[in-house]
Amino acid sequence: MADPAASEAKAWMVKAWRDLETARRAAAGQPPFYDVAVYHCQQAAEKAVKAFLVHHGKPYEKTHDIEGHHVNVLGIVPKDRADEWLARYGEEL
Numbered sequence: 389m390a391d392p393a394a395s396e397a398k399a400w401m402v403k404a405w406r407d408l409e410t411a412r413r414a415a416a417g418q419p420p421f422y423d424v425a426v427y428h429c430q431q432a433a434e435k436a437v438k439a440f441l442v443h444h445g446k447p448y449e450k451t452h453d454i455e456g457h458h459v460n461v462l463g464i465v466p467k468d469r470a471d472e473w474l475a476r477y478g479e480e481l
Contacts, residue, residue: 393442400439407432 411428414421441448 393445397439397443400435400442404432404435404439407435 407428411425411432414428415425438448
């Protein structure tokens with residue numbers, strides 16, 4: 389049986405990837421819609437952080453406060469390595 393946390397984390401990463409792809413398409417369009425691209429980049433970041441927290445068994449709030457989620461990430465990895473860990477985590481899924 390699949391690990392429910394791993395399945396949920398993967399689902400969040402799939403959603404994050406879709407937001408990034410939407411951002412790429414919005415920015416590459418003619419005319420480009422940069423405001424839409426930026427919005428979807430922010431959404432992708434939130435979803436990727438939520439995936440990371442779920443993967444590590446940490447709670448997350450249903451909020452758009454990315455800084456609040458970042459504090460939760462810091463409880464998992466050292467502060468000076470958080471960005472490196474988040475980037476690597478996305479590649480592992």
